[in-house]
Amino acid sequence: MTLSEKKCIPCEVGGPPLPVQEAERLLKEIHGWTLWPAARAISREFKFPDFKTAFDFVAKVAAIAEEEGHHPDVSLSWGRVEIELSTHSVQGLSENDFIVAAKIDAVL
Amino acid sequence: MTLSEKKCIPCEVGGPPLPVQEAERLLKEIHGWTLWPAARAISREFKFPDFKTAFDFVAKVAAIAEEEGHHPDVSLSWGRVEIELSTHSVQGLSENDFIVAAKIDAVL
Numbered sequence: 001m002t003l004s005e006k007k008c009i010p011c012e013v014g015g016p017p018l019p020v021q022e023a024e025r026l027l028k029e030i031h032g033w034t035l036w037p038a039a040r041a042i043s044r045e046f047k048f049p050d051f052k053t054a055f056d057f058v059a060k061v062a063a064i065a066e067e068e069g070h071h072p073d074v075s076l077s078w079g080r081v082e083i084e085l086s087t088h089s090v091q092g093l094s095e096n097d098f099i100v101a102a103k104i105d106a107v108l
Numbered sequence: 109m110t111l112s113e114k115k116c117i118p119c120e121v122g123g124p125p126l127p128v129q130e131a132e133r134l135l136k137e138i139h140g141w142t143l144w145p146a147a148r149a150i151s152r153e154f155k156f157p158d159f160k161t162a163f164d165f166v167a168k169v170a171a172i173a174e175e176e177g178h179h180p181d182v183s184l185s186w187g188r189v190e191i192e193l194s195t196h197s198v199q200g201l202s203e204n205d206f207i208v209a210a211k212i213d214a215v216l
Contacts, residue, residue: 051170051173051174052174058166058184059163059167062159062163062184066159066160071186072185073183073185074182074183074184075181075183075184076170076184077179077180077181
């Protein structure tokens with residue numbers, strides 16, 4: 001099953017985050033995302049021709065986040081969206097972050 | 109006429125930004141906004157009970173921005189929105205920033 005076909009599952013609070021090696025492996029299954037030092041988060045910048053198109057993309061990201069119960073940090077400005085994903089309950093990354101990233105990639 | 113009744117007008121590119129004293133005067137007509145040093149920008153943080161409510165607020169802000177043709181930088185995360193306004197063409201603040209801020213205040 002590909003990441004974008006999976007569903008997010010609730011993370012064990014205080015459970016271990018993904019090891020860096022596992023995060024690096026999952027990173028290969030998504031597109032254009034940057035893995036932060038010590039695998040603390042992943043982020044990706046998206047460019048658009050205007051504010052409206054950028055906002056419409058944020059609306060799709062918000063729908064995915066609600067559907068999965070897993071919410072990114074979103075920066076929206078004229079023609080630009082930055083999405084940052086991490087899992088607060090494990091203080092790092094979980095597979096959920098990569099599932100949401102793959103679903104975001106799929107709406108483009 | 110109050111700020112929220114005014115409409116944004118196109119700024120002269122390279123024109124002067126609002127003097128600090130004028131920005132401080134307009135700041136008194138909006139609510140909870142912070143004036144940045146040297147009157148470079150204004151920003152305000154908004155808290156919400158969940159992601160969905162925060163996103164719905166961003167959607168209203170985006171509609172105001174499109175209506176006025178003046179677009180803020182928006183940070184959206186779970187239960188929190190931060191809005192930053194400045195006018196790139198004057199490298200500082202214009203009355204448009206305060207007009208959009210007042211209209212954002214009015215949707216709350």
